[in-house]
Amino acid sequence: MTELLERYAEVAGPDAVAQLRQLAEPLKGMKVVHVNSTRVGGGVAEILNQLVPLLRELGVNAEWHVIEGNAAFFTCTKKFHNCLQGAVDRPSEHDLAIYEQVNAENAERLAPVLKEADVVFIHDPQPAALIRHFPERKGKWIWRCHIDASHPDRSVWRYLRQFLKDYDASIFSLPDFARALPHPQYLIAPAIDPFSGKNCDLSEDFIDAVASDFNLDRGRPLLVQVSRFDRFKDPLGVIRAYQITKRFFPSVQLVLAGGGATDDPEGGMVLAEVRAAAAGDPNIHVLELPSDAHRIINAFQRLATIVLQKSTREGFGLTVTEALWKGKPVIGGNAGGIRLQVINHHTGFLVSSPEGAAMRIRYLLERPDQAQRMGEKGRKYVRENFLMTRLARDHLTLMVALLRREIERIDTTQWRS
Numbered sequence: 001m002t003e004l005l006e007r008y009a010e011v012a013g014p015d016a017v018a019q020l021r022q023l024a025e026p027l028k029g030m031k032v033v034h035v036n037s038t039r040v041g042g043g044v045a046e047i048l049n050q051l052v053p054l055l056r057e058l059g060v061n062a063e064w065h066v067i068e069g070n071a072a073f074f075t076c077t078k079k080f081h082n083c084l085q086g087a088v089d090r091p092s093e094h095d096l097a098i099y100e101q102v103n104a105e106n107a108e109r110l111a112p113v114l115k116e117a118d119v120v121f122i123h124d125p126q127p128a129a130l131i132r133h134f135p136e137r138k139g140k141w142i143w144r145c146h147i148d149a150s151h152p153d154r155s156v157w158r159y160l161r162q163f164l165k166d167y168d169a170s171i172f173s174l175p176d177f178a179r180a181l182p183h184p185q186y187l188i189a190p191a192i193d194p195f196s197g198k199n200c201d202l203s204e205d206f207i208d209a210v211a212s213d214f215n216l217d218r219g220r221p222l223l224v225q226v227s228r229f230d231r232f233k234d235p236l237g238v239i240r241a242y243q244i245t246k247r248f249f250p251s252v253q254l255v256l257a258g259g260g261a262t263d264d265p266e267g268g269m270v271l272a273e274v275r276a277a278a279a280g281d282p283n284i285h286v287l288e289l290p291s292d293a294h295r296i297i298n299a300f301q302r303l304a305t306i307v308l309q310k311s312t313r314e315g316f317g318l319t320v321t322e323a324l325w326k327g328k329p330v331i332g333g334n335a336g337g338i339r340l341q342v343i344n345h346h347t348g349f350l351v352s353s354p355e356g357a358a359m360r361i362r363y364l365l366e367r368p369d370q371a372q373r374m375g376e377k378g379r380k381y382v383r384e385n386f387l388m389t390r391l392a393r394d395h396l397t398l399m400v401a402l403l404r405r406e407i408e409r410i411d412t413t414q415w416r417s
Ligand code: UDP
Pocket: 041, 042, 043, 044, 046, 198, 226, 227, 228, 257, 258, 259, 260, 289, 291, 293, 294, 297, 316, 317, 318, 319, 320, 322
């Protein structure tokens, strides 16, 4: 067995790995291409970084390509993102022309790869229009939506649907997100790699060093939220919850750690708002980290007494899985994929306001034993549901199903007289 799979067998069990090998057998040597819009920052990049090498180790010829776009393109696609998550931030005709132009340029650049691929996974709306340029495509094309699309702006959805309808299948993280599309839709939740820098075990010395580098006192309660600076992640709501908590626990500390994703142009603006709200309080640490600060983020999650993910919309929220894996109770916004992971009163609490979050923070700070039990349940829950082996299994199953369908479908028309 190869190295990565051997390590997975230790954590997820040998049966999980044997099943992956079996599923991968008919896909050996097939060209599977993933396309997204950023190499670093955000959950999609995080997943592809781990999933693609795992598929390769299983013998699948997997590749990951990133589309190139200018600032105007990413401004438009951020508007798509906001509108799909229910905000009103419609792109103009000019924005849409740029979107289509950038997709056309990327289609030309990626044509040699995409034309020949057996399966193509297109992640999120940014590269969704590529499909228009491959009417003669050889492979199956799947659109993977990582966004909370449960209440999209109708005009933006209608616009994107003209591209999405041509895909052979689509994947959503939750049933609530699935939309009416003329092809099979699959539900697959994201997952984490327990061996990546973000999730691997760390020495106490390293964790201590991070605490001291960032001026954190390990003897005092620490709240942590790790997120891009995005309004849907509600960093201002986190500060408000912290401020309420401070009335009862004056020694509490807060870390809001985030960095930019190259496909998110709004980060700087939101970061400035967060800095303004935190100004003057030395116990709020607003940190802008480089995109490769995986072990530092890992350490923050381990230093946390409680991890927060107070999003108001959330496709999945890998940061929640990361925290649960580290045995931390999570107080999460009652939104999207967080609901799949925070099992209310078991692995954490779901909240709908800063006041609600503060109430739950206080509850857990007063009951460290219960917080610890929740954390233990969380780790077990992730082991059973949200490790990369399960994600690879779902992807392999989907590919086998799509590729075999045409060979094995029973065509009832031939029996009609
Ligand atoms: N992340 C990171 N650096 C940051 C902020 C986030 O590496 O400064 C990582 C985080 O640990 C997680 C991913 O980016 O793995 C964010 O995924 P999530 O699904 O939580 O949110 P998204 O950004 O995709 O909306």
